[in-house]
Amino acid sequence: MSGENQEVTRFGRIDSDGTVFVKTAAGERVIGSWQAGSPEEGLAHFARRFDDLVTEVDLVAARLNAGNADPQHTAATIKKLQASLTDAHAIGDLDGLAARLEELAERAAVKADEAKEAKSAARADAVARKEALAAEAETLAENSTQWKAAGDRLKAIADEWKTVHGADRKTDQALWRRFAAARDAFTRRRGAHFASLDSERKVIAVRKEELIAEAEKLAGSTDWAETADRLKRLMSEWKDAGRVAPDAEQKLWKRFRAAQDRFFSARSEVFSARDAEQKENLTKKRELLATAEAIDVDADPRAAQQAYREIQAQWEEIGHVPRDAAGGLMRRLRAVDDKIRAALDVAWRRTPIAENPLLMQMREQVAEAEERLERAKNDGDAKRIRKAEDALNSKRQVLQLAEKAQ
Incomplete structure (x- = not known):
């Protein structure tokens, strides 16, 4: 028998009928039955179960040694393991494992006491720190006349307060009420002080802050005309509001003027880019208009109409031109359109009387559908343009079929 098997048999055995026993200081107890193989295999099986228990105890010991585990949780785990040894279905030194768990339980208890003491100390430290902060706030509220510095310090105290943890809830709430009361008292006293200053300058400063806020809000606007008018009115309101102390006036004016400059600079850039684009568009439309006016309408009115439609499509794609030139261009383009329509009308009137009247109606x-499309394009109504284009295409298809059948 190997040394390992001899070690196992020290703590357990399997009798001839397969009953498995474990040996402890309290005597033997039955832990199961083994019928799946030889007694040696059975002993090895139950020894592995014991090894699993040892592994669990090792993990608890490692956590306890690391010092970062919750002592109370560790103690509960140890107690659970101790209870499991009573009826553990495993073969091994259960007495030794129990003794080891007992030692770990004592260490966990010590750790728990230390943690409790540390928590108590942290609570006392947190209470002391918040006591000091509340007392400092009360001193500032009663005595300080350095309004900005004291106000900033009270804000810093409020921020620092949030970083202090560990005080019990009841004490923490009571201390917070002291601090909040001190802060409110300071705010009231500071308000009373400033209320006693020059009320007219205060009103002026408040009004100019409002004007600055509105100017800054409008600085990013792209509603050029309306915003420019409002900023000009704000300038008049600024002058009518009066003046505050020279240094403060200069700072306020600098902010107000910066907001106005930001808007007008952006508008100038946009207008410059737009003007350049519209000048380029004007050149293109003049060239296109010259092409349209050169169309030989009398030679072939229908070919002229098709050429005009292509020119119209290019015309729309080019985009806007300067306002002072737009009207003249459109009048000249409409004149070409009118000339083509007149030529088409003459051509239709010359159609033999014997021609199919239904074909003439089509x-x-x-022609009516083409006119509706033109009007929609002139109005720039995308929905009407799509609808008119669909209607025109449909009527053209029907006309083409009818002409082929003629």
């Missing part, structure tokens, strides 16, 4: 409907 052509009139196509």
